Amino acid sequence: MKIGELVGAGRTADVFALDDGRVLRRYRDGDDTTGEVAVMAYLAEHGFPVPAVWPGTAAGELVMQRLSGTTMVEALVNGAITAERAGELLAELLRCLHTIPARLSADPGHRVLHLDFHPENVMLTPQGPVVIDWATAAEGPPGLDSAMAALILAQAALTMPAVSEVARTVLSSLLQHLDGIEEEHLAEARMRRAANPTLSPDEVGKLDEAVALITETAGS
Incomplete structure (x- = not known):
């Protein structure tokens, strides 16, 4: 997984481009993203508009579909x-x-x-x-x-x-x-x-x- 440029930053996390049309969201305090990934997957199953999401390689990371707009x-x-x-x-x-x-x-x-x-x-x-x-x-x-x-x-x-x-x-x-x-x-x-x-x-x-x-x- 090749991490690219910083494409966004919030109060608690930074978002980096990946080379396959996805982004990496990395929490600065290393918070476990397991629950967040599970919630987003559950909502997607019910048809609610959320990005596709996958677990990252570290506890404080998750990988998401890169959205246009x-x-x-x-x-x-x-x-x-x-x-x-x-x-x-x-x-x-x-x-x-x-x-x-x-x-x-x-x-x-x-x-x-x-x-x-x-x-x-x-x-x-x-x-x-x-x-x-x-x-x-x-x-x-x-x-x-x-x-x-x-x-x-x-x-x-x-x-x-x-x-x-x-x-x-x-x-x-x-x-x-x-x-x-x-x-x-x-x-x-x-x-x-x-x-x-x-x-x-x-x-x-x-x-x-x-x-x-x-x-x-x-x-x-």
Whole structure:
């Protein structure tokens, strides 16, 4: 396996090109990717749009299909998609994901949750949208996933001035196309975000304001 150029980098991992039309995702802290690979394979079996995936040669690696296209964030910047349509599409993908039964949990109300669902983790390919980065995937009530998606957008609106207006519009559209965000799920999402070690102090400090923004937007 010949590792090529760096083609992407996130808060916890780097992505390198491989010479066979695939990419290598390598976590900087060496986290085991076994669970992530299993979740993605399970979702693919149920027809949900995820990249094809294979285990890497080390615990902190996985190999994925290299996708063509742009992230939803890039499409928003270049005008290929409107903020209103982006929010609608996020809601559609969440609803589709939450029709799939949990892989492990025996609770009939549980589903597979992404828990880091935002425009940077949606690739818009010629074949349609594909959801990437399943490192935080878990199982539980689908409302928690929706609340987390809304909270991430609200934090972006409050902490990233360059995209604030767009993030607010995407958030508004997302909330319009969901069945509502329950208070208990929003509280759980806030707690999880506060415990996320990759967030900056400013992002954590804006959590209460972000919750208030969601409540205000949902009620408008």
